[in-house]
Amino acid sequence: xxxxxxxxxxxxxxxxxxxxxxxxxxxxxxxxxxxxxxxxxxxxxxxxxxxxxxxxxxxxxxxxxxxxxxxxxxxxxxxxxxxxxxxxxxxxxxxxxxxxxxxxxxxxxxxxxxxxxxxxxxxxxxxxxxxxxxxxxxxxxxxxxxxxxxxxxxxxxxxxxxxxxxxxxxxxxxxxxxxxxxxxxxxxxxxxxxxxxxxxxxxxxxxxxxxxxxxxxxxxxxxxxxxxxxxxxxxxxxxxxxxxxxxxxxxxxxxxxxx
Ligand code: PGA
Numbered sequence: 001x002x003x004x005x006x007x008x009x010x011x012x013x014x015x016x017x018x019x020x021x022x023x024x025x026x027x028x029x030x031x032x033x034x035x036x037x038x039x040x041x042x043x044x045x046x047x048x049x050x051x052x053x054x055x056x057x058x059x060x061x062x063x064x065x066x067x068x069x070x071x072x073x074x075x076x077x078x079x080x081x082x083x084x085x086x087x088x089x090x091x092x093x094x095x096x097x098x099x100x101x102x103x104x105x106x107x108x109x110x111x112x113x114x115x116x117x118x119x120x121x122x123x124x125x126x127x128x129x130x131x132x133x134x135x136x137x138x139x140x141x142x143x144x145x146x147x148x149x150x151x152x153x154x155x156x157x158x159x160x161x162x163x164x165x166x167x168x169x170x171x172x173x174x175x176x177x178x179x180x181x182x183x184x185x186x187x188x189x190x191x192x193x194x195x196x197x198x199x200x201x202x203x204x205x206x207x208x209x210x211x212x213x214x215x216x217x218x219x220x221x222x223x224x225x226x227x228x229x230x231x232x233x234x235x236x237x238x239x240x241x242x243x244x245x246x247x248x249x250x251x252x253x254x255x256x257x258x259x
Pocket of ligand 1: 010169173174175176177213214215216234235236237238
């Protein structure tokens with residue numbers, strides 16, 4: 001029995017108020033209640049969380065944020081608190097995305113603080129890891145992922161892992177149009193699952209969903225999602241067009257029905 005698939009749109013720093021509302025509404029309309037075995041979520045930019053939450057109301061589509069501060073509300077100019085995200089209806093937050101690691105100084109230590117704070121205060125976490133092209137080409141993929149996993153998930157309990165999804169996103173595949181082959185992705189997901197067994201237990205490892213991210217599209221999603229250790233997708237570019245995102249959700253529900 002495959003774990004339930006989780007397809008999430010990461011809109012990054014895209015959309016306007018109007019396009020965010022209509023994209024959310026089009027996703028809801030396109031799903032038309034057909035969601036067996038598949039969970040669907042969208043992560044709009046912070047200023048559009050509330051209007052998107054309104055557009056999603058009454059649907060099964062869940063709302064996530066793209067980042068959060070680990071600090072409690074207070075004097076932290078420009079930051080967004082976990083309590084605020086909960087207040088506007090977020091259930092999830094993406095943490096450790098490679099763009100935050102690369103451009104905004106989110107270290108493994110900071111990400112770990114954010115993960116612990118989010119779980120402690122009521123959000124579920126999509127925890128992102130992934131290697132650079134150079135790491136892969138020089139055979140360091142597993143070593144790099146091991147450090148990201150060990151440091152990012154430091155001090156988490158098995159019970160907390162029930163509210164964590166891992167997103168494996170090879171940095172060389174993000175926004176490039178180059179996807180990891182289903183075999184490459186499966187091999188790496190199997191490594192992550194083995195790591196979870198060693199660090200936690202086989203039951204945590206069996207239950208944890210591991211999404212793939214990096215140039216997922218309607219036409220490559222099914223092959224990726226059919227792999228035993230790939231439990232969903234974190235979708236960037238293709239999540240900005242409702243029809244492309246819905247094609248990925250459809251591929252997921254086909255996989256969920258046959259497995
Ligand atoms: P992409 O982005 O689908 O545009 O490659 C994925 C991600 O960064 O989450």
